[in-house]
Amino acid sequence: SQQGEEDPQALSIQEGENATMNCSYKTSINNLQWYRQNSGRGLVHLILIRSNEREKHSGRLRVTLDTSKKSSSLLITASRAADTASYFCATANHYGGATNKLIFGTGTLLAVQP
Amino acid sequence: DGGITQSPKYLFRKEGQNVTLSCEQNLNHDAMYWYRQDPGQGLRLIYYSQIVNDFQKGDIAEGYSVSREKKESFPLTVTSAQKNPTAFYLCASKLTAAGDYEQYFGPGTRLTVT
Numbered sequence: 144s145q146q147g148e149e150d151p152q153a154l155s156i157q158e159g160e161n162a163t164m165n166c167s168y169k170t171s172i173n174n175l176q177w178y179r180q181n182s183g184r185g186l187v188h189l190i191l192i193r194s195n196e197r198e199k200h201s202g203r204l205r206v207t208l209d210t211s212k213k214s215s216s217l218l219i220t221a222s223r224a225a226d227t228a229s230y231f232c233a234t235a236n237h238y239g240g241a242t243n244k245l246i247f248g249t250g251t252l253l254a255v256q257p
Numbered sequence: 258d259g260g261i262t263q264s265p266k267y268l269f270r271k272e273g274q275n276v277t278l279s280c281e282q283n284l285n286h287d288a289m290y291w292y293r294q295d296p297g298q299g300l301r302l303i304y305y306s307q308i309v310n311d312f313q314k315g316d317i318a319e320g321y322s323v324s325r326e327k328k329e330s331f332p333l334t335v336t337s338a339q340k341n342p343t344a345f346y347l348c349a350s351k352l353t354a355a356g357d358y359e360q361y362f363g364p365g366t367r368l369t370v371t
Contacts, residue, residue, distance in 0.1 A: 174357045185261075185347055185362035186300075193357055231299055235357070243355055244315075245290075247299035 155254040162219040164251040166232030173235045180229045224257045261363035278333045280348030288354040289331035294345040307354035342370045
């Protein structure tokens with residue numbers, strides 16, 4: 144089952160512009176995470192935001208979480224060609240007791256034109 | 258140099274053959290995971306292991322089997338019972354199954370069955 148739905152599915156911007164991706168989910172969560180995947184590679188963790196947090200920053204990344212709307216957004220500022228990748232949100236829920244299981248969305252494909 | 262390794266990067270098999278994908282981590286993580294990714298899709302959980310000698314089915318376990326005899330190793334066998342085995346397989350590990358931690362991913366194995 145896929146809980147997260149990213150929007151837009153694809154995004155093309157010019158280098159230097161900001162990129163915003165949105166994620167909506169269905170059930171209550173413990174935390175929400177964003178990952179990046181370059182074509183044909185493994186995923187790289189970007190940022191984790193807990194359910195009691197509303198905003199988090201890491202370098203050029205800013206993540207917000209609105210648990211009342213069950214949504215999150217990832218903002219990449221001053222984008223670079225190297226930011227070209229697929230971006231996935233993943234929600235962590237309790238599963239089978241104390242285990243946190245990640246459920247991934249379908250991803251946003253970001254293309255940054257030089 | 259800590260991380261997760263998966264081998265091989267590409268694997269080709271004939272229909273009806275079982276195949277085993279390797280996943281090794283030297284991060285001293287308790288939890289390990291196997292995901293399947295189809296083109297343009299997010300990740301779906303096949304099996305996970307919270308600790309050595311333990312594993313549980315994920316969302317799409319049918320046609321797959323795993324073992325966790327050592328903390329650092331979590332091999333996945335794709336059996337002939339798996340109806341659509343061609344996919345990109347990703348292994349991940351996490352410090353502990355519970356807790357707000359990120360998952361660390363290997364580079365993936367692309368399996369093609371003809």
